[in-house]
Amino acid sequence: MSDSTPTPRERLAHQLAEAVAEALRSDLARRERALLVVSGGSTPVPFFHALAAMALPWSRIDVTLADERWVAETADDSNARLVREHLLRGAATEARFVPLTSEAATPEEGAAEVGRRIAELSWPASVVILGMGGDGHTASLFPDSRELELALSTDEPVVAVRTPSQPQPRITLSADRLHQAYRHYLHITGEEKRAVLGRALAGDDTRSLPIRAFLASPLSIHWAP
Numbered sequence: 645m646s647d648s649t650p651t652p653r654e655r656l657a658h659q660l661a662e663a664v665a666e667a668l669r670s671d672l673a674r675r676e677r678a679l680l681v682v683s684g685g686s687t688p689v690p691f692f693h694a695l696a697a698m699a700l701p702w703s704r705i706d707v708t709l710a711d712e713r714w715v716a717e718t719a720d721d722s723n724a725r726l727v728r729e730h731l732l733r734g735a736a737t738e739a740r741f742v743p744l745t746s747e748a749a750t751p752e753e754g755a756a757e758v759g760r761r762i763a764e765l766s767w768p769a770s771v772v773i774l775g776m777g778g779d780g781h782t783a784s785l786f787p788d789s790r791e792l793e794l795a796l797s798t799d800e801p802v803v804a805v806r807t808p809s810q811p812q813p814r815i816t817l818s819a820d821r822l823h824q825a826y827r828h829y830l831h832i833t834g835e836e837k838r839a840v841l842g843r844a845l846a847g848d849d850t851r852s853l854p855i856r857a858f859l860a861s862p863l864s865i866h867w868a869p
């Protein structure tokens with residue numbers, strides 16, 4: 645295989661970027677603005693690069709996050725920083741990015757303001773991109789979070805989340821808000837996550853594997869080894 649041959653994960657990233665770009669174009673043919681909700685972590689980076697290179701009317705696209713760590717945008721683990729560095733570049737800098745943090749010291753104090761900001765976007769979203777962790781979490785819906793029940797049941801747009809397995813306090817779009825989209829794409833890679841997804845598909849206890857909150861409605865699964 646020559647160096648220029650894309651890896652399966654690179655091909656996956658490009659195929660997903662093409663699907664998302666087509667979805668955005670289709671929605672923008674009938675509405676003034678379109679909303680794209682993306683997840684953080686490491687998996688999305690090649691997808692962000694591929695999408696940023698797509699020819700789109702970026703000035704008519706709003707981008708926000710499925711969740712965020714309550715850290716400054718200068719922090720290494722800020723999802724807003726990840727989006728600004730890897731997606732909002734070139735023509736895509738014209739997109740309107742709406743972050744999930746505020747000046748408040750904690751997500752609990754900032755949730756009302758962030759919730760108002762999120763609620764003002766052009767819902768239903770055109771696309772929600774979900775990732776998944778090895779524990780079956782998606783966004784910041786974690787099995788060991790004491791706010792999981794609330795995040796799965798509230799109609800508030802965002803929920804402040806404290807999770808023993810995570811070093812930072814977080815804020816997440818609620819499951820109800822994440823469901824308010826025309827399309828949901830799950831972007832995962834590797835054998836471990838394929839096995840987790842297989843377990844999730846074989847059961848129905850959402851609290852143990854929160855990704856299950858999105859398996860009962862249309863979900864386009866994008867996986868590469």
Ligand SMILES: O=C(O)[C@H](O)[C@@H](O)[C@H](O)[C@H](O)COP(=O)(O)O
Pocket residue numbers: 683684685686687688710711712713723774775776777781782783784
């Ligand atoms: O803020 C985050 O980390 C994400 O929103 C989170 O839900 C992510 O999608 C999974 O943790 C998978 O992360 P990786 O892509 O790094 O495996």
